[in-house]
Amino acid sequence: MVKTKKAGVLGATGSVGQRFILLLSEHPEFELSVLGASSRSAGKKYVDACDWKQTDVLPEAAGQTVVKECTPENFAECDVVFSGLDADYAGDIEKAFVDAGLVVISNAKNYRREPTVPLVVPTANSEHLDCFSERVVAARKAGKKQGYQICNSNCSTAGLVIPLKALVDAFGPIDKVIVTTMQAVSGAGFSPGVPSMDVLDNLIPYISGEEDKMEWETKKILGHVSADGATFENIPDSELKVSATCNRVAVIDGHTECVAFSFKSDKKPSVDEVKKVLNDYVSEPQKLGCPSAPKKAIHLLEQPDRPQPRLDRNRDNGYAASVGRVREDAVLDFKFTVLSHNTVIGAAGSGILIAETLLKKNLI
Amino acid sequence: MVKTKKAGVLGATGSVGQRFILLLSEHPEFELSVLGASSRSAGKKYVDACDWKQTDVLPEAAGQTVVKECTPENFAECDVVFSGLDADYAGDIEKAFVDAGLVVISNAKNYRREPTVPLVVPTANSEHLDCFSERVVAARKAGKKQGYQICNSNCSTAGLVIPLKALVDAFGPIDKVIVTTMQAVSGAGFSPGVPSMDVLDNLIPYISGEEDKMEWETKKILGHVSADGATFENIPDSELKVSATCNRVAVIDGHTECVAFSFKSDKKPSVDEVKKVLNDYVSEPQKLGCPSAPKKAIHLLEQPDRPQPRLDRNRDNGYAASVGRVREDAVLDFKFTVLSHNTVIGAAGSGILIAETLLKKNLI
Amino acid sequence: MVKTKKAGVLGATGSVGQRFILLLSEHPEFELSVLGASSRSAGKKYVDACDWKQTDVLPEAAGQTVVKECTPENFAECDVVFSGLDADYAGDIEKAFVDAGLVVISNAKNYRREPTVPLVVPTANSEHLDCFSERVVAARKAGKKQGYQICNSNCSTAGLVIPLKALVDAFGPIDKVIVTTMQAVSGAGFSPGVPSMDVLDNLIPYISGEEDKMEWETKKILGHVSADGATFENIPDSELKVSATCNRVAVIDGHTECVAFSFKSDKKPSVDEVKKVLNDYVSEPQKLGCPSAPKKAIHLLEQPDRPQPRLDRNRDNGYAASVGRVREDAVLDFKFTVLSHNTVIGAAGSGILIAETLLKKNLI
Amino acid sequence: MVKTKKAGVLGATGSVGQRFILLLSEHPEFELSVLGASSRSAGKKYVDACDWKQTDVLPEAAGQTVVKECTPENFAECDVVFSGLDADYAGDIEKAFVDAGLVVISNAKNYRREPTVPLVVPTANSEHLDCFSERVVAARKAGKKQGYQICNSNCSTAGLVIPLKALVDAFGPIDKVIVTTMQAVSGAGFSPGVPSMDVLDNLIPYISGEEDKMEWETKKILGHVSADGATFENIPDSELKVSATCNRVAVIDGHTECVAFSFKSDKKPSVDEVKKVLNDYVSEPQKLGCPSAPKKAIHLLEQPDRPQPRLDRNRDNGYAASVGRVREDAVLDFKFTVLSHNTVIGAAGSGILIAETLLKKNLI
Incomplete structure (x- = not known):
């Protein structure tokens, strides 16, 4: 199992964020690399910042990770960023991330209705992800990073x-x-x-x-x-x-x-x-x-x-x-x-499967 | 409060029967007169025959009533009989009661689809009860009792x-x-x-x-x-x-x-x-x-x-x-x-309100 | 049924306050007279100020009552005041009421441990209420109102x-x-x-x-x-x-x-x-x-x-x-x-029964 | 993963039996070998005999296994037999199995109070299992099979x-x-x-x-x-x-x-x-x-x-x-x-862990 891609999580202490952490901690391809949350949590170990409410025990490594603020700089190394942010914060933060060349897969509702943003349930319409192919290829040729936004659907x-x-x-x-x-x-x-x-x-x-x-x-x-x-x-x-x-x-x-x-x-x-x-x-x-x-x-x-x-x-x-x-x-x-399952295929799991599909399609 | 009509309950120990007893014990017009159940219960006081599961306490008088078998003879004095019988028993017993000139209002499904039996939700189609008017009038003139069957609907x-x-x-x-x-x-x-x-x-x-x-x-x-x-x-x-x-x-x-x-x-x-x-x-x-x-x-x-x-x-x-x-x-x-409310307007309460409507219509 | 005493409710929009309103609306002795809540609710009709969550329907008269702020002046006519205030507010408000000569029966925890305040479960230790007898008699002789505080217990x-x-x-x-x-x-x-x-x-x-x-x-x-x-x-x-x-x-x-x-x-x-x-x-x-x-x-x-x-x-x-x-x-x-029942004998009902006992003891 | 020991399950269609099947289907040491149930189920494939109610899907191999009657002959090949039988049946069947030289670990209550039967919660008193050591050694020397009974505790x-x-x-x-x-x-x-x-x-x-x-x-x-x-x-x-x-x-x-x-x-x-x-x-x-x-x-x-x-x-x-x-x-x-967990360490899981302990102690 070689984890080849680095993943970040925005809104890591919330309920969707916690699910992302569980799914990524045992993931064969994505390495859980950066955990982002509000400034109230930033600087603390995740185990101390978070009221863990999952039926699975908090993975040790994730628990010891120090939480960072949700700025593009802090996530610069990430190949993909999963967002479990509340709608109150997702709008500005996710835009800043995409503008900085990051790939953001969001559970928030903010951009679902944007005509340029694919809204994807991966076992239904993953072909919508192909819309980014040309841009990614072109950016790679130019030696640049192509940021883009994907939303998963409502649960x-x-x-x-x-x-x-x-x-x-x-x-x-x-x-x-x-x-x-x-x-x-x-x-x-x-x-x-x-x-x-x-x-x-x-x-x-x-x-x-x-x-x-x-x-x-x-x-x-x-x-x-x-x-x-x-x-x-x-x-x-x-x-x-x-x-x-x-x-x-x-x-x-x-x-x-x-x-x-x-x-x-x-x-x-x-x-x-x-x-x-x-x-x-x-x-x-x-x-x-x-x-x-x-x-x-x-x-x-x-x-x-x-x-x-x-x-x-x-x-x-x-x-x-x-x-x-x-x-x-x-x-x-x-x-x-x-x-x-509303928190798997209906939320965090959908995000993970979208990222896996992007990887297979050579889009991250 | 003068209770002018006598009421019987078939299947008195079951869940629908218990509801009939609660509703009749404080009823202004109907006197709870005969409680009928299986031969296993017959001869016992109701309080001993029944596993009372209602949120209201079992009325004292009903509890002391001796349960009888479900024969028309035992219910001969009743102006109206409410049936909470299981479908396994309702068919034969209710027919025998009607044949003996009794008025049966049943919660069982057995006769709901009979073309001659009105299926009544009293706040929806109580006018269907009028089908018995002529027969009741004729029987009374002849000094006879006109038995008939009414079913309340599924809850x-x-x-x-x-x-x-x-x-x-x-x-x-x-x-x-x-x-x-x-x-x-x-x-x-x-x-x-x-x-x-x-x-x-x-x-x-x-x-x-x-x-x-x-x-x-x-x-x-x-x-x-x-x-x-x-x-x-x-x-x-x-x-x-x-x-x-x-x-x-x-x-x-x-x-x-x-x-x-x-x-x-x-x-x-x-x-x-x-x-x-x-x-x-x-x-x-x-x-x-x-x-x-x-x-x-x-x-x-x-x-x-x-x-x-x-x-x-x-x-x-x-x-x-x-x-x-x-x-x-x-x-x-x-x-x-x-x-x-499935056990009131959807079951026993519907039966009671049908009986009250019959009384106002001078059909019992 | 002659309602001889006027009752007020502090914290009327909260869950305990709602229970007080239900119990008082049909009470034979106490007339629901003043409803007090936060300044956010004051001035509104109760039905508009409150998110009613009881299984009984909001009594019409209470719903139309205009909510007042929780000041002693607004409750001056009350023979007894029931408090369903949150502990954050109960301390100061209840003290001001007692100082103004009002009788306060509180569900809040603030004064339960005061040595001078009786803590009463009415079917257990209502004799503790007698501690006020001499003071009330003396005050009445002097033509004054004797304010005092009673707490009901934790549920x-x-x-x-x-x-x-x-x-x-x-x-x-x-x-x-x-x-x-x-x-x-x-x-x-x-x-x-x-x-x-x-x-x-x-x-x-x-x-x-x-x-x-x-x-x-x-x-x-x-x-x-x-x-x-x-x-x-x-x-x-x-x-x-x-x-x-x-x-x-x-x-x-x-x-x-x-x-x-x-x-x-x-x-x-x-x-x-x-x-x-x-x-x-x-x-x-x-x-x-x-x-x-x-x-x-x-x-x-x-x-x-x-x-x-x-x-x-x-x-x-x-x-x-x-x-x-x-x-x-x-x-x-x-x-x-x-x-x-935690919301009756364990909370609002206990307050009502304390007040009834005070009335029978001639203390209000 | 070499499954070295053959396991049977008595009462395989019941709730405890279903748990045994789940735990054994993925077990590294025990091979799920014989499924026993009542004569009503015997002869049917397990998937057809059983109303599967677990949150995990019925393992394919177990589902295709034909259920047998609970006789010692049918389980002769088993190194260990787990019993999820109802108390009504466990007494006679388990005794017959032990008499036939089989090792029975039972979730039923029948023999828990027998002075000669160890009652074992494996993470508490597994040392009680040592009582069989001498007998097992002696039997092996004599080329015989030593049957014995163990009970797990009430959940x-x-x-x-x-x-x-x-x-x-x-x-x-x-x-x-x-x-x-x-x-x-x-x-x-x-x-x-x-x-x-x-x-x-x-x-x-x-x-x-x-x-x-x-x-x-x-x-x-x-x-x-x-x-x-x-x-x-x-x-x-x-x-x-x-x-x-x-x-x-x-x-x-x-x-x-x-x-x-x-x-x-x-x-x-x-x-x-x-x-x-x-x-x-x-x-x-x-x-x-x-x-x-x-x-x-x-x-x-x-x-x-x-x-x-x-x-x-x-x-x-x-x-x-x-x-x-x-x-x-x-x-x-x-x-x-x-x-x-009442169905794991409190029931079927306890039986499995007892069997594993017996294997480590060289008692099966």
Whole structure:
């Protein structure tokens, strides 16, 4: 195991940052090199700066690393920088990093809607990463570093678009989607995150901003790169209608989403054909041999009472989506239930797999 | 408070039976007269026969009542009989009771699909009870007792049809409904009911038989009585398509349902018109002055994060449905989230309110 | 129902304040007269100033009341003032109120350890309230208002001292107590209160400051008034050793406490004698006929798996403690499990019952 | 990795059996060879016979194994047999296996109290396994197989005795223990296990038979082997008093136990000495180099709010106990809170580690 690339983490003490550290500490290709956090934490050992809340023990080496401020200079050696910054800080800091020639993969929402920034769920639309190829090649020829920004999607979007992408690839455009989510509390972080009074013997039928994110992001991820590779175009509202209803439930990890949808074409596949396409789907990171790529991007479950968050969220270490209950819908064409791990393929893990894909594509 | 009518309870030791006992013990009109259970319990005091699991203390008088076997002879004095029997037993016993001239209001599923049996959510379609008027009048003239059977709906159907009925009354037929439920564990009873391993840090994306019940029952409840009043006709599938997805979540009481729907007519109301109709809806049991009728059959909630099961399920003692998040839908016309108390308006309470309505209609 | 006394609430928008409002809105003797909160809320209608989080609907009249700042002038008309203030504010405000001749019953911890302030769990040591009798009589003769301060105990102390007091009254001093608690999340309020990540599939084996409070408060509540009635003396550590371990668990309301204890005397009662004393215990508020006094201060439960928080916390509207599993202990003399409602007899309800007792004692 | 020994599993389809299969499927020394279950399952592939409920996916090879009936003949090739049988079946079947010369390590309670059967928590009293040395040596010389039976402890006993054993080894006898547990639901299996109504917004202050097991087993595990190595003698009640109170709480895995205790000797160690001994404790399986032995048998945690089940139960893959909150006790000498994984070191994992220890001791 030779770690060939240096990685930095912005917002290292937060909940997403902690996940990045866990995933990078045992990573075969990326060396955890710089940990950045607020000036309040800078200068302290990570173990002292951080209220570690993961179920895995804090890796010793990471714990002993001294936290730095989030300036491009401090991260100059990094081949890739993962950002778990809060949206309040991500805007300025990430821009400064990209301007300084760094590659930033961000979990923050700030730049997701920028037409020049790819919004990537790696097992769904990693081909969007190719938009940087020409620029990187040109910069390398010129002996320069090409900074660029990539965003991973909102956690609830990830689980939705993976099966949709598989189906669109096989059967052509989907033009109607109605999705109702039951989302885990870990998506809201832990200080304070979701209050216990909200989810004990209760659920919250609303997550601020979430429905709009799911509806918008789905149209970008399933959308197209412009001819010159420079900008991304959402599928227009007239061609794809997405209706999302988002709920918070008493689950630690794993978003469950009940999805009904219709294909644009009048020529409908059968339920068995839909299932086969989901089961056979192979994403680009799998083909490229990315070390974190799931064995199967989609696990098709046939038991009637699956997927379940506690039993299925860790399939392929949380990088797979699990789809069950595939059946015809009385109103739209089909429906299914999809589960994805919101802190892995829905957040930090997505960032890692994007970086691995960039490496295989020779973009870092 | 003069209790003018005698009531019996079948399946008195079960979870639904226990709720009937609580509701009847303090009822202003019905006197809890006979408690029936299996031969294993018969002959014992109720307090000894029953594993009482309610949050309210077992009423003293009910506890001291000696349990009887479920024969029509034992219930001959009853003006109305509430059945909380398991489906395994309800079929034969309820039929025998009706044949013996008793009025049976059942929570069991056995006769819900009988064309001659009204399926009633009292704040939605209590007018279906009128089908018995002529027969009761004729029998009374002849000095006989007219037995008949009524079923209350499945718990998850109740919350759905109340707002739908209000909207159909105001704006004409609804032809498409997609509903995703998050259902409480109390709906499954308590011995053993839902295992804790299923809902701690987890949810179950499936409830056996539940989706079909919701889809079918909705079409009967919103359907029509035949011209001669003798049979009920579902709205045909061609005119109303209902798609239900049912999930079990870690909530004790209160089913939450996310609903999207379309009106048949091209002339659509506005969101504000939809809200006003829901808010202003007055059901027949309210108009009749039934003692358990809710002050409002539908509570329209405007806060974005409501209804919540723990905070809203007990509105009007659980006889009201709470509707929130009313808004336009990207795929169908509108969507909202409805909460109803599954063991009150969704089960035993529905039975009580049906009986009160029968009494006001002079049918018992 | 003639409401003869005017009541004010300090900290009305907080979780304890909300409970005071619910309890006072339907109170037969106290009229909810003034609502006080921070300057941020002052001037607004209560319904607009408050994020209402109770399972009962906000009473209409209270919702329309305009919130005032917490100054003695604003509460001058009040016969009694209930304080749900945070400890950060309670110290100064409550002192100013008492100095202005007002009677303050506080849920805050600030003055609990003042030797001149009675610390009262009303069904345990309401006789401590008599310390004010002479002063009140003298002040009335002089045509003045006598201000004074009373504190209710910490929520976890209340459940412990009620059965201990019953036993001490019957069998003489208890000299050793080991108690382990499993406490509900509502004790920590709701914004943010206990994070959901702390209690979903988890518990927290520590509550800051709680163990010390339980150990100390128990010795004051079971302690004595000085001869001149002016000061309270704890039972000395040499005569009563209390060891508390406090845990937070995934329960909404109701603290469960596993208690082992020994009597000082070598003459030990039998288990049946202990049970009988607990079952027969009648507290002073019951004897005085206080409207909120429980029918039984202690419910002795004989089923082996009781008390349970969800099933037993609301006995006598939450004013009773439930004791079960009374048995001999292998190390100390006896052990039992006690459950009490932390927001009723453990907080706001205790304040109300103290006020009712004061009224019956002619002290307000 | 050469798997040198063949292992069988009795009761393979149950919850404990499923854990054995997971632990054995990746085991470096034991080859999962025979799966036994009831005649209802015999003849089927394991994947078809079993309702797999683990968070890890069923290993492919195990899933394809054909289940056999639980007869000694079917397990003749096994060097060691792990039993996850229900107590209803374990008695007869395990005896038949031992009589046939097989080594049985059982999770069932049936033989735990047999004086000739060692009751072993491997990181506490693995030296009890030496009782079989002479017999095994003699049998091997005679060319025979020596069957024998070992029991692992009840899940709640394991967490208690590990730190107690460390302390007794260092400071001499402990004579008083008061322990209150908060136990996970997985200890009760999953069909149906603990009903969800019991632990949602609730806890159960009682587990049938559990307190007696903890009190009795502790005295055997801390007890002595007879001079001839043939029988085990409990510490007499007069020398060790153990008081246990057992509660079930809403946690999936991990039993938390609040323990107060006293040493017999008047010469008391300091808190720091107690902590040091716990932290420095090395168990025999660690010294022997058993592959599943934890790096540390006891993790001493210094943060005030640890151990927590969700965050700490998986330390050293669940084979370690975590001890926190070590402090002086007001009534007894000291108190602490210990957490142990009830399905690993408290059940199946304990069996595996016992087998590894037997192998290192050349007893299988």
